[in-house]
Amino acid sequence: IGLFPDVGGGYFLPRLQGKLGYFLALTGFRLKGRDVYRSGIATHFVDSEKLGMLEEDLLALKSPSTANIEAVLEKYHTESKIDQGKSFILEEHMDKINSCFSANTVEQIIENLQQDGSSFALEQLKVISKMSPTSLKITLRQLMEGSSKTLQEVLTMEYRLSQACMEGHDFHEGVRAVLIDKDQSPKWKPADLKEVTDEDVNNHFKSLGSNDLKF
Known part of the structure; x- marks a missing residue:
């Protein structure tokens, strides 16, 4: 929708194995179920039908600590058998992901994919x-x-990026095309990578001064 992987995506995605995080961020590929755990994004996998029981067990802890919370989560994770025998959905493509997405520019990533030529x-x-x-x-x-x-x-x-995107065109256009009119045909501006200048990109990362996010 003309945005970016927010809510900490810039922290955990580049820390995934190889270039997996870059692939997920740039293509929007969606992981489901146990694959979220296998990718390294989730710490545990619990069957959805047991989430209520997990919540009860966590709430029942009299003196919650990192160790005993981990023990409860690990218990449910270990007991889960759903898709346990399946391999990671992107396992067979990881070599290509690592080679094609190992670049410092989007243009180079595109060139790598073109040169690879696989389906x-x-x-x-x-x-x-x-x-x-x-x-x-x-x-x-x-x-x-x-x-x-x-x-x-x-x-x-990411707060700086969000504010810049709110002032720009593409986020509003993406929301229109996907969520409002649902025509799935956004008209991006600029419409070509060549038209997105370094200055355009730099402006998204500029300090907001006194309006910066504070902790």
Whole structure:
């Protein structure tokens, strides 16, 4: 929708295995169920039908500590058998993800995918071609910078990005196309990566001074 992976996405995504986080951020690929755990995003996987029981057991802890909370979560995680024998949905593609998404620019990532030429790579090209060019560029930089920042620093950065996106065109257009009119045909401005300048990207990351997020 012309935005970026917010709510700490700039912190945990670049810390996933290889370039998985960059792939997820730039393509919007959705992980489900146990794959969220296998990717490293979730710490535990619990069957949905047992979430109520898990909540009761956590609330029943008389003196909650990190250790005994972990013990309860681990118990439910270990007992879960759903999709336990299945491999990670992206396992067979990780080599391509790591090679194609190991680049410092969106343009280079696109070139890597084109040169790879596999059906998987070409499918990702189709997906990326529909994304907001501005969002692609700020998202890549968000993850690159976030890889060496603290969580608080990332959240401050993401607040700046959110304010810039609110003042821009693409977020509003994305919401219109996906959530309001639902025509799924956003008209991005700029519509081409070449038209998104370094200055445009830099402006999204500028300090807000006294209006910056504070902890």
